[in-house]
Amino acid sequence: MRPLILPALLAALLAPSASAQTPDAPSPDATTAAKAVQPQVVAWRRDLHQHPELGNQEVRTAKVIAEQLRKLGLQPRTGIAHTGVVAVLKGGRPGPRIAIRADMDALPVTEQTGLPFASKVTSQYRGQAVGVMHACGHDAHVAILLGVATALAAQKQELPGEVMFVFQPAEEGPPNPGETFGAKLMLDEGVFRDFKPDAVFGLHVWAGLPVGQVGVRSGPMLAAADEWSLTVNGKQTHGSRPWDGVDPITVAAQILLGTQSLIARQVNIAATPVVLTAGQFNAGVRFNIIPDEAKVVGTLRTFDAKVREDVITRFRRTAEDFAHASGATAKLEVASNAPATINDAALTTRVRPSLQRAVGADNVVEMPMVTVAEDFAQFANTVPGLYFFVGSTSAGIDPARAPINHSPQFLLDEQSLDVGTRAMLQVALDYLHGGG
Template sequence: MFARLRPAPLYLALLSALTATTSQAGDLSWVDPAVASVNAQVISLRNTIHQNPEMGNQEFKTAALVADQLKSLGLQVRTQVGKTGVVAVLKGGLPGPVMALRADMDALPVKEMTGLPYASQATGIRLGKTVPVMHACGHDTHTAMLLGAAKVLAEHRDQVAGTVVFLFQPAEEGAADVDEFEADTLIGAQAMIRDGALDSPKVEAIFGVHVMAGYPTGHLYYKAGTVLNSSDGFRIIVKGKQTHGSAPWSGVDPVVASAGIINGLQTLVSRRADQTQGMGVISVGTINAGSAANIIPETVEMTGTIRSNSAQVRDTLLKKMPPLVQGIASAYETEANLLLVNHAPVTTNDPQLTAAMVPALELAAPGKVQRLESSLSPSEDFSYYAEKVPGLFVFLGATPEGQDMSKAANNHSPYFTVDDKTLATGVKAHVQFVMNYPGRAGHGL
């Protein structure tokens, strides 16, 4: 994994010059001790949130905790943004731009197997069914780190140039109360944007940090341009005519037709998408059909995901998929109903903003900043914010340095863990974004 990485390109004259000066924000030597002073509280908050996870659009207790913490800092706080989201505004003591910092709050329907003393035993209701719930992607750490950054910045607001908007977002992983194939309700980042999260005040740039297992604690990773794949979901219902398995000619077999559709979907990537523009993946994750081995069923339902690191490839796959599915279904004398659901576009880091903020990353993690050589395969609805304003989304290592990175349980695993020691670096990254942006990127770069 790390063979693809190389040190941050500080040899570039511009970035070297920026690193040599501490920016217009002035002396930032106070940041590290200020972060250290809140570290125990950040870890405690993270443990509390981890032990009490809530799924998308159900983050009621988490949002209440967040709002209480922010109000105690004297910030302007707005709740129920994007349903359960929280937005807080800090006005600095110096003139400057409006900057946003974003964290997501939701957990996943996963049964925790970590054995941690603060492991989740919680359950929740997802689409009417009781499921186990776990912070298996690190959103508990994101929330705690941003709360820590809010405290540090609030306590030093006289040194903050401009205004900071703290976005605590629900439903990044999807909503537990919305069937994506049955409703077109906006959730997550889209719902936050709809409710004015970037508009009051008007945000100029946005930053986000995501913990990643298999990357060492305290290390930060970044990439200009495409950094994460797009994500789209699909459901296909293939209808045939039920009959006895011993006489398939007396009915119409939707199972065989579905097999043809699944194979055909792969040709969209290999034969229809321009491979010079990027990669694409179409994966079928569920197939449900029939109730007996000797009966050809009436219908087959399948669901899956489409991912790409290219807007052009994504567009091709989404446009070519409906006629291909219909054509193959028709060839088998079946009927097919295809529903596409757009989850997130490609996550793109603004190149100018990224280059300008590398020194801020270096201040947060000296000697531990690396540039990703290629984009990563997951997806993030942070991409919707980055379509509205310049954005930078970076990754924070979550696995202790002494461990074998290749054996770390991945994000979304029931064994996924985050090293407490990495949280301080995440807090520093948020603070350094705010303290460095006005002088390095927002004005005159």
């Protein structure tokens, strides 16, 4: 793919004046640079959208990223956490270190948008044939970060500090149960070992906001995600004679109802939101046989680590007590997929003016806590982190009614690519020029 912007031209657009080279001078404005790279960002996004790949299978995506980074004069490291890509840009002046992260993987969703570049890719996911779609917008995240990297590389000599570009696999989860999610695996493999940033930044396109707006909040922003599995063992018997056995289906249903009472009556949800949801209920093979076993799986979403532990303890006790009362047994297993994403308070205060500078003060809105989860939290638990949303729903469409992320009809307004590039670039420039 031929670059659309000559590096020299972009460098001229971004290069600070002589007075701007002092530590106290303002950083360059990102608007012109973001506009210059926008055609290429759109092209990258459309290409990636048409060729989505599931978690830990992002081979083509990683190749595209690495090739673009090499064109910028960078030396990308590949194969981190299976398919992750990392590159470090060293500025020509001393300054702080930052990391900017984008996730790369798509979802097992069959696209229904009707776009001319819609995905027609199919694959296997946990033993099932599935369509594959960038239904969460990770194609946009990759394109935006490549745009930011292009703009920053163009002013390398004038840039203070260093920037690590982190392209992460498997944010939506690894292909097989029990495997490690992408962010944690990258950290386990030492992505921050030799380069520990002073701050890490991430963004997410979000159908719940109109295009042009950016959403952020200090403190807890996205929930922790736990995947739980409840196994109830009873005693198989004929469906016409339930008294001869122990019905695990009824017991499991009682436990599920009990958990909803637990959330409503035992947890102070006025202080912090908690969601406990069952997504699958599997038991039996025939209409007139009460089976030995029932299995229920679901998710727990919390924003506070102590509340999380308390809810899990209460859930386990509820399950075991209901089972014991009926002569059954119950086993609850809980696996953490991601901790809560908590924006560092000092970093949020520092970065909010950069977001306002990029998109206008009126377009930076205060987000409520959102019960979706993000393993960006793993990075933000290692160094101070800041995560923000970029509105992706077109003008004239009510964001409350737009197909949300993960929908087969999720439709991103490409103006959000410019907004995201501009916002992240301004955040990076202001932080670097402002010193550590």
